[in-house]
Amino acid sequence: MQITAATQADAEEISVILGEIEHYYGGSPEPADLEQVRRLLGSNRPAADVLLARDGDRVLGLASYSLLWPAAGADTSLYLKELFVREDARRRGVAGALMAELRAVATGLGYSRVEWTADRDNPAALAFYAALGTEPHTGKVFYRSTL
Template sequence: MAATVRIETATEVDTEILSRLLGEVEAYYGGTDTPADTAQIRAALFGPRPVATVLIARDGNDAVGFASYSFLWPAVGADASIFLKELFVRAPHRRTGVAWQLMNAVQQAGREAGCTRLEWTADADNPAALHFYEALGVDPRKDKPFYRLSL
């Protein structure tokens, strides 16, 4: 049965829960479940130059997942795109429709901002994510390799 959750834009009040959620993301990818630095979260999301927006999925008062996104420019010509950086659902709530609701909310945010496309990456060794994105009907791009340079 699909979960019905509220999708809300995170505010500074959510810093502690975001810290714990980011720790869970790290654990999911093989790291330690250590909460993220709250000062970094405040600076990145709620400081003078926010670098991302976070949507939190809530079941009652319980945060069950989140999606973070940023806008990119240019996409095509002078169009903008929305980039999904992270989509995470806590283990007990996976396969209940929460990820679908978060993806729909990100798409809506992109439409409202006038974006022409939604873009994201996925780890090749994350079959659950790859299966989810395949179920969305979206094929991975083979013509755009992804690069990362540490700063």
């Protein structure tokens, strides 16, 4: 397995995986809007960076993240927005490899932490994060404002 940074050439595959993520959470399995994925990946100010876990030509999973500053205490933070492993690739170390690469990216940039959220009704994700030795942070309340 290799972990690589996604490029414009990966837009179609990312579009399909985003549809799989939506389906996992109860939505439609349709691929995400390909033009939007291309635009967001290739802009001068990308909406996120994406890491892909690959086995040869097959993409097994992805991690999308953004860099945040200032984080609490004027520190820097790599914020994991989405971690997803395709169903037939789960329990094979893919998520762990993606998390390790995220930590390496953050460390390489001199960032002070990696942060993420998880749905309370996703016991598999919660167990995975607990197995990494991380504890839930209870100091924040999550808000969302729809535009």
